[in-house]
Structure formats: structure tokens, C-alpha cells
Amino acid sequence: MKIISRRKFLNNSSKASLAGTAIFAVNNSVTKQMKNIFIHHVYFWLKDSSSQTDMDKLVAGLTKLSKVKTIQQFHIGKPANTKRDVIDSSYAVSWMLIFDSEADQASYQTDPVHLTFIEDCSQLWSKVIVYDAVDAEK
Amino acid sequence: MKIISRRKFLNNSSKASLAGTAIFAVNNSVTKQMKNIFIHHVYFWLKDSSSQTDMDKLVAGLTKLSKVKTIQQFHIGKPANTKRDVIDSSYAVSWMLIFDSEADQASYQTDPVHLTFIEDCSQLWSKVIVYDAVDAEK
Numbered sequence: 511m512k513i514i515s516r517r518k519f520l521n522n523s524s525k526a527s528l529a530g531t532a533i534f535a536v537n538n539s540v541t542k543q544m545k546n547i548f549i550h551h552v553y554f555w556l557k558d559s560s561s562q563t564d565m566d567k568l569v570a571g572l573t574k575l576s577k578v579k580t581i582q583q584f585h586i587g588k589p590a591n592t593k594r595d596v597i598d599s600s601y602a603v604s605w606m607l608i609f610d611s612e613a614d615q616a617s618y619q620t621d622p623v624h625l626t627f628i629e630d631c632s633q634l635w636s637k638v639i640v641y642d643a644v645d646a647e648k
Numbered sequence: 649m650k651i652i653s654r655r656k657f658l659n660n661s662s663k664a665s666l667a668g669t670a671i672f673a674v675n676n677s678v679t680k681q682m683k684n685i686f687i688h689h690v691y692f693w694l695k696d697s698s699s700q701t702d703m704d705k706l707v708a709g710l711t712k713l714s715k716v717k718t719i720q721q722f723h724i725g726k727p728a729n730t731k732r733d734v735i736d737s738s739y740a741v742s743w744m745l746i747f748d749s750e751a752d753q754a755s756y757q758t759d760p761v762h763l764t765f766i767e768d769c770s771q772l773w774s775k776v777i778v779y780d781a782v783d784a785e786k
Contacts, residue, residue: 542722544721544744545723547723551779583681584682587687587782589781589782590753590781592753592780596777603784604779604781615728615730640734643726643742645724646707646742647707
């Protein structure tokens with residue numbers, strides 16, 4: 511074991527803190543481009559598109575579903591007010607999940623929390639479209 | 649000025665490091681749910697879906713487009729290998745953008761970098777679907 515003086519230990523310790531801060535800042539900038547992720551984006555159309563109650567039930571269900579451990583980040587959305595020919599704003603709820611890998615997404619599909627969600631909420635929707643995406647360039 | 653012993657300073661210093669780690673971990677957990685964002689998710693279908701060259705051109709165009717300053721985070725994707733009835737994997741490129749607000753997304757639409765992208769790349773695609781989403785609950 512190498513013996514270092516207390517002063518040296520203190521110096522090293524404060525350098526380590528600075529280095530940690532710097533790494534964090536660099537990561538923040540780098541992460542503008544999301545990489546090495548699996549995006550699972552689901553759009554739900556409700557059977558009764560006018561029902562705020564059904565929308566609330568679905569959002570509550572998704573909030574519970576978000577507890578699945580392999581989910582790295584998620585967003586529960588609704589259509590924005592934007593209108594253009596290419597925009598599909600006919601859906602009721604957007605459910606965007608970020609996983610670390612395809613394997614994590616696969617395990618989410620069979621997670622008991624997911625199966626409970628389907629049991630509790632599937633009667634609410636008439637249509638679902640899923641887009642799964644991985645990095646275009648590896 | 650309160651004088652503390654070196655040992656106490658060391659103890660405090662290591663507690664500070666631990667506290668820093670804990671805060672970081674808590675933040676990580678909080679940011680699992682993305683909130684107060686505007687998701688602009690675009691799916692492109694190529695005129696020539698078999699052309700790797702056209703796909704590469706589009707990805708290169710989007711990489712340039714990602715320089716628009718109001719973009720907070722972005723992902724350039726392609727279909728994952730998942731296959732289920734509800735999954736649409738017929739698109740060529742997924743372009744997912746996160747903005748801070750609807751206003752930022754609106755300014756992106758008319759940003760000169762965006763207009764150049766459309767001029768350079770719009771001949772590549774046959775179809776585009778856009779889903780814009782804001783938080784379901786504010």
C-alpha cells in the first residue's frame with residue numbers, strides 16, 4: 511500500500527471532485543444526440559375518443575407501467591396543437607420509452623407489470639401503432 | 649472562522665462526495681419521466697427503399713439538421729428487428745426531436761438549416777408521418 515500524506519490526499523480528493531464535474535458537463539453536451547438506445551414509441555387511439563375519463567385511466571395505467579425497471583426514460587404525451595398535412599394528431603396518447611437495448615425492451619413485453627397493464631387497460635383502446643427504432647448508425 | 653481538525657475535514661469531504669453521488673442518483677431517477685417537453689417524431693419512407701445510398705444521404709442530412717439550436721436532444725433511428733402486428737417497421741428513418749416548448753419547435757420549422765435540409769433531401773422520401781406530442785398532464 512502506497513502511503514500518501516494527508517495534504518496530498520486532500521489535493522487528490524479535490525481534483526477528483528473537479529474531474530467529476532467536468533465529466534458531467536461533457537456528458538451533458540454529448541447527450542444531445544441520443545445513442546445506443548432502443549426507442550419504443552406507442553400511439554394509442556381510444557374507443558371513445560371523447561372520454562376524458564378513459565384518457566385519464568390510460569394515463570394512470572401508463573404511469574403504473576412506467577415502474578418497469580428496464581425503462582430508462584419515458585414520456586406520456588397527448589397531441590400537440592400543431593396542424594400540417596403530414597402531422598397525425600388523431601391519436602389520444604403517446605407513450606415513448608427509451609431502453610438500453612433490444613433485450614431490455616423484449617423483457618418489458620413480458621414483465622408482469624406490463625401484463626397487468628394490458629389486462630387493466632386494453633379495453634380502452636381501439637387501435638395501437640408501435641414504432642421501434644434503434645440507432646441508424648452504430 | 650471555525651477551525652476543524654484535518655480528520656474532521658476529511659470526514660466532511662467524503663460525506664460531501666457521497667452526498668453528491670446521492671443527489672446525482674436521485675436526479676437520475678426523477679428524470680426517468682420526461683416532462684415539460686415537446687416531442688417531434690418524424691418517420692420517413694424513402695422513394696427507393698432499397699437504396700443504402702439514399703438512406704445514408706438522409707442520415708447525413710439529418711445530422712446537419714441536428715445543429716438547429718433549439719433542439720435539446722435528438723435520435724436518428726432505423727427500424728428495430730421487432731415484429732408484431734401492431735409494429736410498423738416499414739419506414740426507413742426515424743427522427744426524434746425533443747424541444748423545450750412548442751415555440752422552439754415552431755422556430756425550428758422555419759430555421760434556415762431546416763429549409764436547407766428540405767431543399768437538399770426532400771427528393772429522397774415518398775412519405776413522411778409526423779407525431780407531435782406534449783405532456784399528457786401539465
